[in-house]
Amino acid sequence: MERCLTGPMVRGTHLHSYYLLRDVLPTSSGPPAASQRAVGQCPFAKGDDTFLLSLDSLGEPDEPHALLRGLMFDYLLDDAAAARAAMSDANTRALLTKFKAAYEQQRAAGESLWSDRELPELVLRWVHYALFGVLLDSAQYETLRLLYLAGDGSSPSGTKYHFFPGGGLVGGRETVAGTGRRMSELRAAAVELYVRSPGLRDYRDDAPLGKRDFCVAMLSIMTLAGIAGPLSAAQGLLKGQWHGEVPDGFPLPVDDRDKLRLVVLESQRLRPSVFGTALEPRTPFTLQIGGAAVTFPPGTPLVLNYRTAGTQESVWHKPRHFLPYERAAQLWGPQSSFWAFNSAGDKTGGDLRTGRMCPGRDLALTFLLDLLQVLHGAGRELKFRFLFFFFPL
Numbered sequence: 001m002e003r004c005l006t007g008p009m010v011r012g013t014h015l016h017s018y019y020l021l022r023d024v025l026p027t028s029s030g031p032p033a034a035s036q037r038a039v040g041q042c043p044f045a046k047g048d049d050t051f052l053l054s055l056d057s058l059g060e061p062d063e064p065h066a067l068l069r070g071l072m073f074d075y076l077l078d079d080a081a082a083a084r085a086a087m088s089d090a091n092t093r094a095l096l097t098k099f100k101a102a103y104e105q106q107r108a109a110g111e112s113l114w115s116d117r118e119l120p121e122l123v124l125r126w127v128h129y130a131l132f133g134v135l136l137d138s139a140q141y142e143t144l145r146l147l148y149l150a151g152d153g154s155s156p157s158g159t160k161y162h163f164f165p166g167g168g169l170v171g172g173r174e175t176v177a178g179t180g181r182r183m184s185e186l187r188a189a190a191v192e193l194y195v196r197s198p199g200l201r202d203y204r205d206d207a208p209l210g211k212r213d214f215c216v217a218m219l220s221i222m223t224l225a226g227i228a229g230p231l232s233a234a235q236g237l238l239k240g241q242w243h244g245e246v247p248d249g250f251p252l253p254v255d256d257r258d259k260l261r262l263v264v265l266e267s268q269r270l271r272p273s274v275f276g277t278a279l280e281p282r283t284p285f286t287l288q289i290g291g292a293a294v295t296f297p298p299g300t301p302l303v304l305n306y307r308t309a310g311t312q313e314s315v316w317h318k319p320r321h322f323l324p325y326e327r328a329a330q331l332w333g334p335q336s337s338f339w340a341f342n343s344a345g346d347k348t349g350g351d352l353r354t355g356r357m358c359p360g361r362d363l364a365l366t367f368l369l370d371l372l373q374v375l376h377g378a379g380r381e382l383k384f385r386f387l388f389f390f391f392p393l
């Protein structure tokens, strides 16, 4: 696992175990291209075809993957985004406080948050505010809801249908059911919103990808990683309904963000929001299968399943138990081998730009910790942070 996650990644034509085809990727205008050419082979310069997750990373700073990823760090994941994402930002605080009111109302009524719209709405609004600096008005929200939450907002997996063969929107269904709105129109509106966003106001003319093409490339990233990741993680933390979530009765350390982070990571170890990745090794590799060593030729697609890896007894002591503090060093910090963000802890191939670690990791963790603190009543630390914000010393 660790060797694969910290080395070069040739992506081939898979996203996890799904086969990706160019004709089901989003474009800013019109229907997807008819060609069946694999996404991973599309040239970087063609914005409509550029899909960060499918680009190879060989560790070179000027390869398409590193250039596109670098643009994300330059504009969407910079210091300004981190500041917007934090609870010390009035808009972020307002989003979370509004959600808390709905959450408490529903809990009092004994209702489940799984099927309703508040949590997807919070994630959609928060991600767009944090990354792009856009506070969505109701029309913009509705456009993005239809685009990213597949119409009903009930399941993050619904969003994937835009990409995978056999999914709901492939094969002619280009209109969102019950709305009359076309996917191409929704995509174009989202691109327009991103192009004009404060986050991209200072986008350089000489950037390796034009601003509009960069925004188109963000459509697929927002659908799969940017929204589905944090939404699924938040749903898991708030529901506690599957094995591997925070167990019932587990005392949440709401006053201690370091401990709370371990709780979030431990829940991701047992039930990762993104369940794995895929690559095509460049050298032969050998696996033990049924006690025998079997060698596969280079280029054989390999799926790395974080969930299976996260429950290996050879790596994790008592892997089925929820033990965030006992395995703290494995979950976070220099010794960490935590995989669910597509890295071995902080270790990734090359540096932040050339590597493959989820670039949204820290932002997503900020969100999840804030969410838990707000919902479960933060104590001194959070109050102190508010005070510090209002009365900086």
Ligand code: HEM
Pocket (backbone or CB within 6 Å): 015, 016, 052, 053, 054, 069, 072, 127, 131, 221, 225, 226, 227, 229, 230, 231, 233, 272, 273, 274, 276, 277, 278, 340, 341, 342, 355, 356, 357, 358, 359, 360, 361, 363, 364, 365
């Ligand atoms: C708890 C929330 C999240 C989790 C668990 C998560 C997890 C992951 C994982 C496992 C990958 C690798 C996927 C693969 O190789 O197929 C990934 C990639 C990525 N994630 Fe996240 N993610 C989360 C939130 C976010 C957020 C908020 C963003 C914001 C933009 C983001 C942006 C990305 C991008 C751009 C990639 C592609 C990186 C590359 O290929 O170089 N993620 N994420």
